Amino acid sequence: MIQIERLRPLEILDSRGNPTVRCTCWLTGGATGVCAVPAGASTGKHEAVELRDGDAFRYRGLGCQQAVAHIAGEIQDSLRGVEFRDQAELDQHLIDLDGTPNLGRLGANSILAVSLAFACAAAAAQRVPLHTYFADLCAAADQIRPHRFPVPTINLFSGGMHAGQQVAIQDVLLVPKPSHEFPTQLEAMSEVYRVAVDFMASEYGMRYLTADEGGLAPPFSSSGAMLDGAMECAYRAGLAAGADFAVAVDAAASHFHVNGQYVLDGVTLDAHQLVRVYEGWANNYPLYSLEDGLAEDDWQGWQHMYERLADKTLILGDDLLCTNRQRIEQAIELRAANALLLKLNQIGTVSRALDALQVARAAGWHIVISARSGETEDAWLADLAVGWSAQNIKVGSIAQSERLAKYNRLLEIHASITRLEPPV
Numbered sequence: 001m002i003q004i005e006r007l008r009p010l011e012i013l014d015s016r017g018n019p020t021v022r023c024t025c026w027l028t029g030g031a032t033g034v035c036a037v038p039a040g041a042s043t044g045k046h047e048a049v050e051l052r053d054g055d056a057f058r059y060r061g062l063g064c065q066q067a068v069a070h071i072a073g074e075i076q077d078s079l080r081g082v083e084f085r086d087q088a089e090l091d092q093h094l095i096d097l098d099g100t101p102n103l104g105r106l107g108a109n110s111i112l113a114v115s116l117a118f119a120c121a122a123a124a125a126q127r128v129p130l131h132t133y134f135a136d137l138c139a140a141a142d143q144i145r146p147h148r149f150p151v152p153t154i155n156l157f158s159g160g161m162h163a164g165q166q167v168a169i170q171d172v173l174l175v176p177k178p179s180h181e182f183p184t185q186l187e188a189m190s191e192v193y194r195v196a197v198d199f200m201a202s203e204y205g206m207r208y209l210t211a212d213e214g215g216l217a218p219p220f221s222s223s224g225a226m227l228d229g230a231m232e233c234a235y236r237a238g239l240a241a242g243a244d245f246a247v248a249v250d251a252a253a254s255h256f257h258v259n260g261q262y263v264l265d266g267v268t269l270d271a272h273q274l275v276r277v278y279e280g281w282a283n284n285y286p287l288y289s290l291e292d293g294l295a296e297d298d299w300q301g302w303q304h305m306y307e308r309l310a311d312k313t314l315i316l317g318d319d320l321l322c323t324n325r326q327r328i329e330q331a332i333e334l335r336a337a338n339a340l341l342l343k344l345n346q347i348g349t350v351s352r353a354l355d356a357l358q359v360a361r362a363a364g365w366h367i368v369i370s371a372r373s374g375e376t377e378d379a380w381l382a383d384l385a386v387g388w389s390a391q392n393i394k395v396g397s398i399a400q401s402e403r404l405a406k407y408n409r410l411l412e413i414h415a416s417i418t419r420l421e422p423p424v
């Protein structure tokens with residue numbers, strides 16, 4: 001049995017300079033863990049709700065002092081003398097204490113901070129690396145322990161809400177050759193990023209303009225031109241389309257969905273017309289996955305998109321699914337998607353996210369574990385993606401310390417697994 005002795009929360013700042021929550025957890029017996037939660041910008045309507053102070057005179061209303069106070073007060077008080085068998089029991093305790101379906105009373109940010117800090121402390125108590133702890137959770141629930149090192153999907157160019165909306169779609173990402181080892185994948189994609197920096201200078205006369213996740217944001221004339229730019233940079237870096245790399249698109253279409261229509265780079269389209277644009281992309285580019293191709297509640301549109309495109313590319317749901325079991329079940333039943341973008345803070349606890357993962361995996365779906373656009377220097381995401389054996393991890397560009405923390409942790413885990421160095 002595991003007992004929490006003390007929680008120490010702290011309001012810290014994320015990669016956008018906005019407040020977020022970090023929590024340190026002490027277990028009786030002395031093991032400790034510390035974790036920080038991220039925050040999104042192009043958030044889905046159906047996500048668990050993070051608690052923000054709303055005081056316009058402090059961090060423009062985004063302060064997390066109430067969330068921090070809930071951890072130090074109500075949550076900590078509720079844990080006194082309580083023993084938990086495992087992560088699932090602790091998480092259920094937090095969900096019951098909150099009492100709302102979207103965790104809006106205590107805040108998904110405070111609840112996830114405790115859930116994750118507990119995971120880190122429990123891993124320390126068991127003297128196992130965090131990725132092993134996550135793998136054990138998965139194995140206990142699934143009765144299987146898949147072994148797979150996640151392939152990164154890496155932001156190259158950005159638009160949409162992450163980059164001042166110079167083009168409608170949010171991100172064009174690179175996907176390295178899966179048969180290469182992770183360090184080689186990173187090296188090859190890093191070169192494409194460097195080429196893209198030079199490309200910006202030669203084509204647009206610009207030095208770096210980067211979006212929230214490190215994606216480069218030159219003033220492309222259209223979303224299609226952004227894809228052409230990615231292909232050109234990969235080509236200049238000596239990579240062959242399909243053989244050496246693929247591209248992925250996060251359209252984040254909820255954010256250019258206006259009055260039931262899609263406004264793609266100034267052109268108004270209905271869902272079927274937009275899907276035709278995507279079909280053109282799938283035919284012309286090595287399109288690995290299409291994330292949020294349509295808006296978060298356009299279920300009929302998603303069914304049509306699945307019908308037209310599922311044999312060509314992964315139909316990946318982020319805002320559509322919000323890591324939420326019910327929405328994933330609905331998408332399975334309606335045949336609206338075949339891949340899950342999993343973000344812990346969309347659903348608020350480690351166990352709920354694991355539940356979502358299992359539902360998706362049981363349906364044969366593909367799993368992408370993802371960072372948020374507002375991240376911290378914490379690297380637990382790398383451990384989660386390895387432990388839960390995701391096919392892909394989506395971290396952002398190979399730039400900015402909050403992204404590199406995850407890539408560096410992946411390098412460390414990769415070295416310890418492949419060279420049989422002591423566990424880290």
Ligand code: PGA
Pocket residue numbers: 039040041042043044170250252318370371372373374
């Ligand atoms: P967000 O964006 O973290 O701002 O929601 C990431 C994504 O859309 O995948």
Ligand code: ZN
Pocket residue numbers: 250252291292318319
């Ligand atoms: Zn997305």
